[in-house]
Amino acid sequence: MRLTELPAWPGLEGLFWLLLTLALYRGLSILRTRLKEKAWAQPLIWGAIILAGLLVGLDIELARYQLGGDWLIYILALSTVSIGVPIYDNRHAIRAAAVPFLTAMCLGSTLAAGSAVVMAGLLDFEAALRATLATKSITSPMAYGVAEEIGGLPVLAMGIVIVTGNFGVLVAPKIFQVFGLTDPRAQGLALGVVTHGIGTAEAVRRSALIGSFAGLAMGVNGVLTSLVLPFVFL
Amino acid sequence: MQILLGLACLCLSLLAGEALKDILQVAIPAPVLAVVILVAALGVYGRVPEGLRLVGEFLLRHMALFFIPVLVGMLALYDVLREILAPLSLIIFVSTVVPLFVTAWIFQKLAPKLEASEHEAD
Numbered sequence: 001m002r003l004t005e006l007p008a009w010p011g012l013e014g015l016f017w018l019l020l021t022l023a024l025y026r027g028l029s030i031l032r033t034r035l036k037e038k039a040w041a042q043p044l045i046w047g048a049i050i051l052a053g054l055l056v057g058l059d060i061e062l063a064r065y066q067l068g069g070d071w072l073i074y075i076l077a078l079s080t081v082s083i084g085v086p087i088y089d090n091r092h093a094i095r096a097a098a099v100p101f102l103t104a105m106c107l108g109s110t111l112a113a114g115s116a117v118v119m120a121g122l123l124d125f126e127a128a129l130r131a132t133l134a135t136k137s138i139t140s141p142m143a144y145g146v147a148e149e150i151g152g153l154p155v156l157a158m159g160i161v162i163v164t165g166n167f168g169v170l171v172a173p174k175i176f177q178v179f180g181l182t183d184p185r186a187q188g189l190a191l192g193v194v195t196h197g198i199g200t201a202e203a204v205r206r207s208a209l210i211g212s213f214a215g216l217a218m219g220v221n222g223v224l225t226s227l228v229l230p231f232v233f234l
Numbered sequence: 235m236q237i238l239l240g241l242a243c244l245c246l247s248l249l250a251g252e253a254l255k256d257i258l259q260v261a262i263p264a265p266v267l268a269v270v271i272l273v274a275a276l277g278v279y280g281r282v283p284e285g286l287r288l289v290g291e292f293l294l295r296h297m298a299l300f301f302i303p304v305l306v307g308m309l310a311l312y313d314v315l316r317e318i319l320a321p322l323s324l325i326i327f328v329s330t331v332v333p334l335f336v337t338a339w340i341f342q343k344l345a346p347k348l349e350a351s352e353h354e355a356d
């Protein structure tokens with residue numbers, strides 16, 4: 001990903017991959033609706049698996065796919081900035097529950113990043129991988145930038161965040177049910193802090209209140225963690 | 235036209251974020267600074283412009299689409315990943331399940347109970 005350079009013209013091949021990505025996303029989204037919104041039917045994961053499978057199976061270079069795929073990645077920076085809108089919208093809700101919100105968010109976020117870094121240390125991961133794991137509780141477009149700043153691997157950072165998000169969305173309903181965590185604000189907060197964009201998108205589908213807390217937690221947590229990490233790691 | 239204005243708001247925030255990063259000389263990504271700037275600007279302006287809401291909600295709702303090429307790009311990391319796949323999966327498992335529970339639990343313990351009327355009928 002080269003956010004600072006002009007995009008290469010995608011050409012016939014790039015446009016084909018771009019269109020195929022769009023078509024897969026649309027098709028898989030429809031399929032998920034048919035499957036009654038099952039959490040494992042994520043268009044993101046299955047779309048990526050199908051495309052990666054095609055590239056490997058047909059022995060096509062990744063760079064050829066990226067001629068088209070990169071165009072979607074440029075838009076990610078803009079979607080990140082859009083997080084500001086739900087944060088502004090919900091400023092009253094967060095003010096009303098500011099202390100529990102910030103306490104739970106800071107602890108949860110520290111625990112998510114801290115446990116990953118400590119385990120990585122115990123398992124003898126090299127420094128770049130540990131720095132990469134530290135970004136796992138930041139929404140991925142931000143994680144990319146932070147990983148770059150603190151000496152991690154940006155693409156891996158985004159990948160880990162996305163995998164974490166998908167896995168978290170799968171297990172979260174069970175965890176909430178088993179431990180009797182019924183407050184929609186608490187569920188939204190946990191989803192936003194731990195599963196980021198993917199959890200937030202999922203939360204919005206369930207209810208506006210869960211969604212607004214998730215969006216808020218994702219945004220505030222992403223910003224705070226990004227502000228703190230460079231000082232911890234440099 | 236509204237949509238163009240919305241896009242302009244986002245680009246302007248990014249631009250301001252890049253500028254602020256240069257001025258402050260900090261290791262914080264520009265999009266993060268841009269979010270802070272956008273929220274502050276909305277606070278001063280007093281409401282969310284219609285176009286910004288349109289564009290922002292569209293981009294957030296379909297964020298998954300923009301992530302697909304990123305995941306596909308992980309093919310390039312195949313060699314790195316193959317070696318650490320098992321421990322990495324374990325780390326992701328633990329550092330996802332535990333914080334999900336802890337975060338929700340702490341908030342529910344600390345926050346005042348929701349009024350029944352605030353509950354939404356799903």
